[in-house]
Amino acid sequence: MRLARLSPLPLVLPLLCVVAGVASTASKLIIVTGANSGIGKECCRHLAALGGYRVMMACRNVTAGHEAANDILRQHPDACVECHPLDLASFSSVRSFAKSAVGGRAVSAVIHNAGVMAVPYRTTVDGHELTFQVNHLAQFFLTELLLPNLRRAYRDTGELSRVVIVASGAHRWASTNNQGAAGGLARGAGAAQHEVGAGGISYATEMSRGWGKWQAYAGSKLCNVLYAAELTRRYGGEDSGVVGVAVRPGTVRTAIARHSPLLRFIFTLVQPFLTSVEKAGEVVSNAAVDPYVAAGAYYDKDVRTPASAAGQDMELQAALWAVTMNILVSGGDLQRAVDLG
Ligand SMILES: NC(=O)c1ccc[n+]([C@@H]2O[C@H](COP(=O)([O-])OP(=O)(O)OC[C@H]3O[C@@H](n4cnc5c(N)ncnc54)[C@H](OP(=O)(O)O)[C@@H]3O)[C@@H](O)[C@H]2O)c1
Numbered sequence: 001m002r003l004a005r006l007s008p009l010p011l012v013l014p015l016l017c018v019v020a021g022v023a024s025t026a027s028k029l030i031i032v033t034g035a036n037s038g039i040g041k042e043c044c045r046h047l048a049a050l051g052g053y054r055v056m057m058a059c060r061n062v063t064a065g066h067e068a069a070n071d072i073l074r075q076h077p078d079a080c081v082e083c084h085p086l087d088l089a090s091f092s093s094v095r096s097f098a099k100s101a102v103g104g105r106a107v108s109a110v111i112h113n114a115g116v117m118a119v120p121y122r123t124t125v126d127g128h129e130l131t132f133q134v135n136h137l138a139q140f141f142l143t144e145l146l147l148p149n150l151r152r153a154y155r156d157t158g159e160l161s162r163v164v165i166v167a168s169g170a171h172r173w174a175s176t177n178n179q180g181a182a183g184g185l186a187r188g189a190g191a192a193q194h195e196v197g198a199g200g201i202s203y204a205t206e207m208s209r210g211w212g213k214w215q216a217y218a219g220s221k222l223c224n225v226l227y228a229a230e231l232t233r234r235y236g237g238e239d240s241g242v243v244g245v246a247v248r249p250g251t252v253r254t255a256i257a258r259h260s261p262l263l264r265f266i267f268t269l270v271q272p273f274l275t276s277v278e279k280a281g282e283v284v285s286n287a288a289v290d291p292y293v294a295a296g297a298y299y300d301k302d303v304r305t306p307a308s309a310a311g312q313d314m315e316l317q318a319a320l321w322a323v324t325m326n327i328l329v330s331g332g333d334l335q336r337a338v339d340l341g
Pocket of ligand 1: 090167
């Protein structure tokens, strides 16, 4: 069935997908962030191949996003693909994406795939350490903004809406002190100036507090695992019908290693043993559409696997939620009465 297509002249309208034709009511909207390259692009290709989904590619680089979309459409001309700008390093971009690109549409799944690894120290326009904002904070913010859309899809279809978070085995390297939720969380991820909750959780995002690029990555990936579980606990009930799942896509040779010459070298050495980017895309997209995927769970590729002890720590899951909410509410980004506990 022909649903809708991207404009053959995407550069004429670089910020907007041109949707020609009317989507079937059977098509479910799935958003994939960081969709212009690597695992995100292959995830979109897999969804396009499956059919029945309207794939929204959310990309920081929209020109690359349109090129990726056109590449997918060449292979799957009947697919329904659209591309919109989203920069997770800017809350204002996240807000515009939710408002302008998604609007009131029902959303069956959001795949939080976009991420950075081992980037040099930098703070965003919103004042947060880059890795923490892109890999966790902005994902959380986007999900909150899209909750009505996710709930609507659940009401319309009776099927649980999914928030898929592309995590990593690196979550196991995250430093937590031995006091669990009461003492600290994932050194390297978070904001030192935000200390909240009975547990007095504090994160170090400042150089002076021992920030390190690998710990920042590992910490942010621990956040992914904790967040998927807590989101399910909070929104997975019948009143909401929104569940999370965290997925490790495998070790995949992509542009993610661009900031680490050593990792690029290692990737070259072990290339035959790596997961292909196509397989990783399939694994991640299946987490959004496979009805047998367990809510709140951590998957190592397509196998449900226990996360690290810290990742399974329910106090830590709740504490991360509280810290994140507090950052977004106190920063004026989420304007609503929320239960910070
Ligand atoms: N590759 C692996 O071995 C591996 C293993 C475990 C987990 N993962 C996870 O898999 C996910 C995808 O990574 P990948 O390997 O496919 O690497 P990739 O090709 O570098 O893809 C990362 C994507 O995230 C986007 N992105 C980066 N910063 C962004 C921002 N501020 N706003 C919006 N989008 C942004 C990138 O956009 P640009 O093209 O504009 O930079 C790109 O589309 C990441 O979350 C990563 O942590 C990867």
